[in-house]
Amino acid sequence: MEMQTTLEEPVSTAVARPRRGRKFIQVFLDRKAILVGSLILLVMVVLAVFAPYIAPYSPYQQDLDHTLAPPSWQHLLGTDLFGRDELSRIIFGTRASLMVGVVSVAIAGGVGIALGLMAGYLGGIIDSLIMRIMDALMAIPPIILALSIGSALGGGLKDVMISLGIALIPIYARLMRGQVLSVREADYVIAGELSGSSNLRNMLVHVLPNCVSPLIVLITLNLGVAILAEAALSFLGLGMAPPGAAWGSMINDGYPYMRTNPLLSFAPGVAVMLVVVAFNLVGDALRDALDPKLRGSV
């Protein structure tokens, strides 16, 4: 039947439309900010993986004749209290710091988002149960919570990552639940239910993708928080054991010499900042690239 109501296309379809994947990558690459962000992250990852080949010195090698040396051609960023090369320590520190940031946020985000999704979508007793536990966790300052969990687990770097992850869960669960509550009332979620979808399918297909935008922002911000928290914990004796290098503990170790050798704190601080900025840029881009509405206008 010749449909009398077939519509004319408002936009020309002469140009073949790129498929979803291509378009995603295109948006991602079209922005200079993203390029900068990804470049920084790439460099960081390379530094972390190939640290022994890149770093000029071993991070543990002490040179007690040249302690607290100012920057020179031998030591580009100077040396610390034990005469260890600051630059090499930063390069090696990338390993621990990136790992602490990524792993703890992955734990917090993964568990928190899943809990928030269940609480918000299923509601009722499950909601109350999950959220009361989250409230209880939230009542304890995260660093103290991480400290107690970390020391209960043993206190190594692995334990710090887990404990930080757990301490950050409630933030994600709360934010996610709030998002879910507003999204789950949307007609398209109801439409999913009406077409016979299971709860799990509805949660994953309709609710989760429409909730992620603010969570991506939170994740990118929390990476920096986690890296710095590791410093606080290492100050209290958890995490990276002394000769090991991590940015957070390096910032801490540099404090007493802020007046004379500011670079000792400043340089690892810049490294943390770079990572956070890079993750932020990439996170923003990721958020936009995942949103079909923004993809067109980028």
Place this chain on the structure above:
Amino acid sequence: MSHLLEVKNLKVQFKLDGRTVKAVDGVSFHVDAGEIVAIVGESGSGKSVTQYSILQLIPAPPGEIVEGEVLFEGTDLLKLDPRSQELRDVRGGKIGIIFQEPMTSLNPVMTVGRQLEESLILHLKLSRSQARERAIELLRRVGIPDAEHRVNYYPHQFSGGMRQRIMIAMAMSCEPKILIADEATTALDVTTQAQLLELLRDIVRSTNTALVLVTHNLGVVARFADRIYVMYAGGIVESGTCKDIFANPRHPYTVGLLRAIPRLDDPKDRKLVPIDGLPPDLSQKPTTCAFMPRCVYRTARCAQEPAPPLTPVGPGHEAACYVLPSAEEFSAAANAATAASETSAALAAPVQQKQTGETILEVRNLKMYFPVTKGLLKRKVSDIKAVDDVSFDIRRGETIGLVGESGCGKTTVARAILRMYDPTDGQIVFRGQDIAKLPKKDLRPLRRHMALVFQDSYSSLDPRLTAANIVGEPLKVNRLVASRAEYDRRIDELFELVGLRPELKHRYPHEFSGGQRQRLGIARALASNPDFIVCDEAISALDVSIQAQIINLLEELQAKLGLTYLFIAHDLSVVRHISDRVVVMYLGRVVEIADWKSLYENPKHPYTQALLAAVPIPDPFVEEQRERIIIQGDIPSVMNKPPGCSFSNRCPLATKECTEQVPPLTHVGDGHSVACIKVS
């Protein structure tokens, strides 16, 4: 003679995302003292932007008034600085505006009296006590009972209709020369809408104020307007007196609009003639006639020459068209279109006559109560009886219309039937099985036999999925296709079925227009081959010309696939057009059930009568002769229904016994049931 307000060649554009949208493109019109002028157009036609530009109320940037003059009492308002005292005196002083949303136009933390006084003190320099007196007088004038006390109420203590009355009072407070009503009654129920329009007319007539009615509803205009301007894509395409426009429309768009809407006095089998296609994208507006691509009468000249100017076609009647088809040509074209669609429908559907078969759905004593809880422990204090003892049945292949004003429970009934809620009590027998108490798990396999088409086509489509994934979801979930190839084929089939090109299937919802999105919604509903579809206000958010397309589509699909519809709407003309039987609800109860003919031609329940009387008919000649008895008062909240018959407090027939018992739904013959003790 100079006019009270004269707009000359107004051009307004918006710069968005590097594109220039010519929202208003050379609009000229005038308003004389004391007359009621209507500006009619669909969404995006520039009708509201024109009005806001007059007072320089458009946000700038991105908006920009490019050129034009707005002469009001001899001064060009566009020459005034937007922040100048002179312009402020005009805004809200000499020219009053009533907006569409009475909810957001009133300040929720100030009493209405205070808000009225503010503008009185500001514009008329009255003292506080004088202003108070005048505020009370104004409220009384717009029909707020007990104005002395109500003046101290806050906006939330009034109903939507009352709030819009207050807005009228506010707009009238400074005795403006012109009152602009921008879709002022669109968001309200028909009975309230009728009350307010009558009120507006009486007020402007008695004060010799000019009224500019901005609306998309031709029906509203027919009864009230003296002159009409029809706008399309940023320009005026036809202007003339109300009677000229309706009796002798000359522009193809005006004719198209008139043909696209169902009317209460239509012959039942009239096929709506939709205007094909979509309005143009105003950022790429062609220099030729903007309506040309959708026009049936276009000639070679239309495609070559620049957009036609408004030319006189009669005394005080102008149209912007080169062709200017005559009335005969219009009816010939319409007949041809009807004939064509009829033959195609006949070819597609061997079952020409609707045959209604066995009962597919039976609703028995359905009750849906929502608990009202109080305090920390969520103690239940009472129930909101959203649906109270509703019974009706639906036979296979028919369309049941469910009508009633907002808050009457019609959507709740639909949602309870679809088991989006767990009904408090009663039975819902679907395909021979009572599903009212069925656990969700056992319900899932039944889901594929029923579907819902939503009102808001935008929010009902997941913004993160492509059109194909949205339409295909029921197929995947219910495992209705065996292979990827079959899935793709079925998606293409569904797209074609609803009149969308399958090539569009990789697009996302925001890349479709409103009408197209509603088609997607229908395609999704059809995906699992359901036999029963609930259309919950499925067309009310669409523009008139698109509405007709969707109504026709629904009818075609029904003929082709033998679907059963539960069609929920507040527009009684549309329901009349599409329904076989109609259920009327008021405050959670069914007040009348009948086949469409008995219901519309011989309504028995006083509420049905009142509803029908309130529906405007887009024909000034019919409206002139029509006696309208408009019921007074507002719909009470479901929380405090009057005792006995819920309609008793507004009913002209009500006596004491009406408040003593709830009238049962009684059969009065011929499938016609009424719940009223005064009717037998």
